[in-house]
Amino acid sequence: MSDDVKKFMFVNTKAPYGTVYALESLEVVLISAAFDQDVSLAFCDDGVFQITKNQNTEGSGMKNFSPAYKALGDYDINKLYVEKESLEERGLTLDNLMDLTYEDEDDDWAEKPSIKLVTRAELADLMDQQDVVISS
């Protein structure tokens, strides 16, 4: 990576459907992929619900945009940090989250998980390393 690449982290703290923040944050993430930056996502607080499995919005009439997270790997966005404490506080485990993967071009295109479980303290360190943090 060249020197002008910045580290962007998009921090998601809100549930996927009660407000528009999750959807519109994902739209920025997808655009950022076109700028060849070092992009990562963080999910904490109710934001962990954004990537839960088997989302069904039929009853609420909202658009179910969760399939779009599966495309992130194809855009070379493969660092999805999930805060361990936030999962636990909500009675969730990794098994409740979608299988989000990417193909590692440096490892014969092996399919690897994009989700990385981190502690609250580790997530704070990761944020500290960023050039740009955009949270909603």
Added chain:
Amino acid sequence: MKFTLLINEGPYQHQASDTAYQFAKAAIAKGHEIYRVFFYNDGVNNATRLAIPPQDDRNITENWAALAKEHDLDMVVCIAAAQRRGMLDADEAERQGKDAHNIHPAFRISGLGQLVEGGIQSDRLLTFGD
């Protein structure tokens, strides 16, 4: 220092736009540069030219417009967020076959790439919102 400001909340409902405006004025007064002001989420509503706030209250859109004129600020409204919420400039209204437009001429409509580019080009990107 070079700043890009991201405003994610609408006017009057939320203080985000007011705080960003005060920050921009203070930063410019201290000799800093505002590279761009980007309006996203309900923040796009700050660009309406049709708001009529009570006379004894501030006019948020006109405040931004005056600051932009004085300091040649680049104020960008996200097109996707704006379209969803019925915010159109004259060109976009014509393109979409709508009979009205409501974006103040001090603002311009563009894509989310302008936000990412603001983050790349600036020393700091500051978010104003929840």
